[in-house]
Amino acid sequence: MDNRLYVAYGSNLNVEQMKYRCPTAKVYGKGMLQGYRLLFKGSLGNAYLTIEQKIGEEVPVIIWGIGPKDELSLDRYEGYPSFYYKENLEVELETGEAVEAMVYIMTSLRTRLSLPSKAYYEAVKEGYESFGFDIKFIEEALKLSKGSGFHG
Template sequence: MGKSLYAAYGSNLNIGQMKYRCPTANVYGKGKLKDYQLLFRGAENNAYLTIEAKTASEVPVVIWSIQAKDERNLDRYEGYPSFYYKEDIEVELDTGETITAMVYIMTDKIKDRINLNLPSNSYLAAVKEGYKEFAFNLKYIEEALKISKN
């Protein structure tokens, strides 16, 4: 396995955290996952972002070009395959180009992770920092918090 493309929508938008986890990763571009929405799932005050299909919604993403070692590091961080599974997904880049990139989606294998809940303050801060670094609108996070609070 050589280089591949990875679509990040959560804490891996945070440049500092991503460079720590995946030192050889480089930003490939920014884009959107069409017909998906963000949600926080997990234990109370310990939920993490995931995506799920929802017509007429979108999720902003950063596409990282990663090496095999980076992907192994991400697999460990994301708890693959028990906590998150991987799926190849179409991403519409800001340039108008459509690419295929790997994305992590939360599984339903760990029962306390399937409930909608709110994240820890530190996780939320890391995600918001990534949103600011890439000039994404925080409305996506605010909407995910609103949905997940119920």
């Protein structure tokens, strides 16, 4: 298996987490995933980000170049294939380049909108800030996923 491109939109925007989880991963580019929005899904105080199709919406993403061992590590972290499944999507980078990259999307088994833990939210927020993304995207996901506040 060769290296591949991976779309990160949640806690894997956090560079420190990615260094630990996927030591050979390198940032390939920054872009927007068109036609999707963010949502927090899971159980109360234990919800995680996912994306769902929504015309007219967009999600800021980082594209990582990952090796086979990185992908296996991500598969374990994301609970693939029972918690998240993989899909290949086209992403337009800020450079104008369009790339096809693998993304994890939450399975229908965990469809309940809910709130994340404060620790998870802070890890995502740190990633957003480090790449210069507007945190309005994750704030909107919080509102859509049952208001604001944290549990857990």
